[in-house]
Amino acid sequence: MRNLDHHTIQISLLEGEVSIQLSKNRSVFFRSNELQNLTYSQFDFALLAAFISSLTTGEKLYFDHPVTNVALRQFDNYSRALRILSPKQFEAPRIMCSNVIVPDVKNNRSNKKILTLSGGIDSTYAASSTMLEDATYTHCLLIKGFDYPLDNTTGFNELRLRVEKIADDLGLQLIVLETNLTDEFSSFGLQHTGALACCLQLMAGAGFESGAYAADFTAMGDVLRAPWGNCMGIASTLTTDRFPIRYLGSERGRTEKIRWLAERKPGLFRYISVCRKEKSIGGNCGKCEKCARTRIGLMAISDPRLRNEIEMSLFGDVSSYRDAFRLNAESLKMARLFDLSVGLPDGEARLLATDEIDKMIANQKRIHGMLKRKRSYTRIARKLVGSGLRKLTPWRLRKEGALQNED
Numbered sequence: 001m002r003n004l005d006h007h008t009i010q011i012s013l014l015e016g017e018v019s020i021q022l023s024k025n026r027s028v029f030f031r032s033n034e035l036q037n038l039t040y041s042q043f044d045f046a047l048l049a050a051f052i053s054s055l056t057t058g059e060k061l062y063f064d065h066p067v068t069n070v071a072l073r074q075f076d077n078y079s080r081a082l083r084i085l086s087p088k089q090f091e092a093p094r095i096m097c098s099n100v101i102v103p104d105v106k107n108n109r110s111n112k113k114i115l116t117l118s119g120g121i122d123s124t125y126a127a128s129s130t131m132l133e134d135a136t137y138t139h140c141l142l143i144k145g146f147d148y149p150l151d152n153t154t155g156f157n158e159l160r161l162r163v164e165k166i167a168d169d170l171g172l173q174l175i176v177l178e179t180n181l182t183d184e185f186s187s188f189g190l191q192h193t194g195a196l197a198c199c200l201q202l203m204a205g206a207g208f209e210s211g212a213y214a215a216d217f218t219a220m221g222d223v224l225r226a227p228w229g230n231c232m233g234i235a236s237t238l239t240t241d242r243f244p245i246r247y248l249g250s251e252r253g254r255t256e257k258i259r260w261l262a263e264r265k266p267g268l269f270r271y272i273s274v275c276r277k278e279k280s281i282g283g284n285c286g287k288c289e290k291c292a293r294t295r296i297g298l299m300a301i302s303d304p305r306l307r308n309e310i311e312m313s314l315f316g317d318v319s320s321y322r323d324a325f326r327l328n329a330e331s332l333k334m335a336r337l338f339d340l341s342v343g344l345p346d347g348e349a350r351l352l353a354t355d356e357i358d359k360m361i362a363n364q365k366r367i368h369g370m371l372k373r374k375r376s377y378t379r380i381a382r383k384l385v386g387s388g389l390r391k392l393t394p395w396r397l398r399k400e401g402a403l404q405n406e407d
């Protein structure tokens, strides 16, 4: 028997706000001026929010609002894929749907299409390159509550102005949406694209026919960066026939995106915001890992004057790319460096990047070798000293003389 008080999902549609009461103590809201006169024939967005939440809590949720058969199947695949990628992190979601419909997809044509735009390199490239080949997108969506927390006002307002400028240039109308959906996450890195898709699906009620969001990596980058939620495989589980969601920009790596933008849309760099660290200004600190990575990527711009101009407009100063390598070295990951190096022209910067990757691989190899040796020493030592001393660590073994000092 179901417990009606606790677990039947309630959805309320108000002017400017949609909220989903998932259970007694958990609710998700979406706020935007665009959420007016909403009409939903299906509630796939709320179903996806329920899956995202139940992946974290394992809570059993009853869903009586109509959802499409394809969405139910897709979001079930989505959840299973995340649990395969990170079994320890997620619970098996338990969602009971009583009203599954087969929608009439042919009657799903409006003139409104929306893509996400956060104002960074990936989404600016995705939006710019897509608008060149398919100018049917009419709106872009900036979400508050993901990278920028809901209580951040000054930084986010500046970011919003920047994104507005990019949207204007591309002929897109900007919609800003606030949501607390990240409260339901157990892993931002793995679940944030599900949440992006949820916000896009929400817009179906405001008359949109389809959506899109930007890839972080190329197909090869996906393989190297795994497990990561923004990959092609996960994207394939978030699109439905009632509300298709495209995955844009995976044909180019970060450096190639920078070069593309420099050649076709150099003016946009004044508004692009890549920084991960500094959220109080909505711009770029110039020093964090992501800013440093972007500086190295600028090496792909062949005209040195244009390169300096773009670096000035992004960071307010010009650094040697060698400085950027130094800033970057600590936190640089091999996959990111690989992604960067693929687009760099032959020359010193590319050599430095590939050298750095090879050094990291060698270091990993050394660590693996050490661990393997320590494990075999432990096995031999256990045999020697018998079962009473099973919990000997390599440190203890060294102390006992069973393991030679070796690092």
Ligand SMILES: [Zn+2]
Pocket: 274, 275, 276, 277, 278, 284, 285, 286, 287, 288, 289, 290, 291
């Ligand atoms: Zn920064």
